[in-house]
Amino acid sequence: MSALPKVAVVILNWNGKSFLQQFLPSVCASTYGNLSIVLADNASSDDSVAFVQENYPGIEIVRNPDNNGFAGGYNQALQHVHADYYVLLNQDVEVEAGWIEPVIEMMQKDPRIAACQPKMRAFADKESFEYAGAAGGWMDILGYTFCRGRILYTIEKDLGQYDDPQYIFWATGAALFIRPGIFHKLGGFDPYFFAHMEEVDLCWRIQRLGYKVAYCPGSTVYHVGGGSLPQGNPRKLYLNFRNNLVMLKKNLHPKEQWIVLSQRHFLDLLAAVKSLVSGKPKDMIAVFKAYRDYYRWRRLSKDLPADTLPEKKLFALDGVFHGIMIWRYYFLRRKKFSLLEGNKVVYKPS
Template sequence: MTDKNPSIGIVIVNYNGAKYQNAAIKTIKEQTYQNYQIVVVDSASTDDSVELLVEAYGEDVTVLREKENCGFAAGSNIGIRYCLEHGADYILLLNNDVELDSLLLENLVADADENTVVVPKIYFYEPSDRIWAAGGILNWNHCETKHYGIEEKDIGQCDERQYVNFAPACCMLLHRSVFERVGYFDEAFFMYYEDTDLCVRLLENGYQILYEPEARMWHKVSSSSGGQNSKVSVYYIYRNQLYFMKKHSDKARFRGRCYAVLKAMTKAVTAPIRRKNDGVIFTAYLDYLKGKMYRKR
């Protein structure tokens, strides 16, 4: 029999989130579904985000302080283990640069079970009617992911509940059995592509990923890494794409791997002309070939 009021461990990884983290916590506290605990893993922040968090919410939030920046993958694993050890039935992975609709938890829990991972409709924070992700797809022919509906104004085109083969982990509800059967995030990724890797392993182990459009939230995209086109983001995306393709070489077709590398090299070569940060792709590739994974030192 399915528990109608399961406990949820909400895991948030913080790195210098003083400008937006408390706004995220505020919208969690406003949820209609209240059987949850909030665990913030602080990844050696150098701002006053932890102090502001404790001042505003005190014992309502458990803060686990790390001595160094451990990244999203390892930080999430630390929070997940803590929540499971303290009896959580489900884990909600959540970025700290988001704001939630008050019915988000209620709508996610309504669809979740031991075999179903549930993800919401995610909007850009600004403009707030533009979709960032309505679930997504992993295209093995290109070895890359795409968010459904991205950059589109929401006029109801993504209002159908559907199963997907990929979704970003900035908001994802998973049953505790996932971590017993599938395992945790691969910490070699540090950040970026760790969610893609997890989605592949979920499907390999018989889980389904359900997109639930009635669950809604807004995302201040890539705030902790300086923006989605910052040097930090570009570096980890392209280094980790190589690692991901090798790790799943049984699925990443040769044509797809060639496409991905050619696309990346084209972006890197033309970066000065386009005045983009894609020149860092060269460094990302060299570091991968040297076996430099986890956090860039």
């Protein structure tokens, strides 16, 4: 056991007793030999903490005084967790017994990998990939995120087509393996994000720092998804639009910002109009609120310390599709990752 790196699986919980009842047994059945399990509670008002204390006395509990979302919640809790690797695991994830070993082996062999994700399948349809991660996260040149195995709302069956390890742009926050030293060096997640896109922003900063983000197909987990905010919720839409804009402004090379953001503003306006025409005025309002708060953030961010990370152009990063994903999806009808062109990132461990 002493030869194995210490791994801490940290589950962020907010009023998630039903999920903990359902999925903690699989986590506790993990076969990794040097493992601790931590429940990071985000000021829950249900009796989920009492449930864990009574039924799983071996699980360490860290209590956050307030609910600061996914980003702030993990930032607070991980100050109290000490390990060689963190695994940030959603409360609505079922794992296989040997899910940890392949990822740790991959990261041990390649010290450039700062973050890694397993294969993400849907709990409700275990033969299909899951929306929030699938077989690794990518981004196109306009900042639209998608996955190997999931583009927009088109989700593929897992037929082994993405069983090769790859460097990727972003790893899912639902089952994120990450080196603590890198996490803390980068200041963790951006707390302004609260929830959604914070893991993409973190992985972008990891690449700017000179490290890699990877996908490990030898490990599989099953995610319910939408446990806090389901798809189609205007609040979720608001956070996705706002946080995506903030992420682009923060991380794009200065020479890329104007061309990318101007195109995104135009396309987001079209998306808002489409929502109105489709009879979804709340979605249109969510987009406009996202832009309102994005510009507020820009004004306030002028008083924040300057970003000292190296500036890198998108084309220099792993997991970037050198094209416009929505154009290929809607107009060329290429709805599978394998049908996109120029999307190969060769995995070459050191």
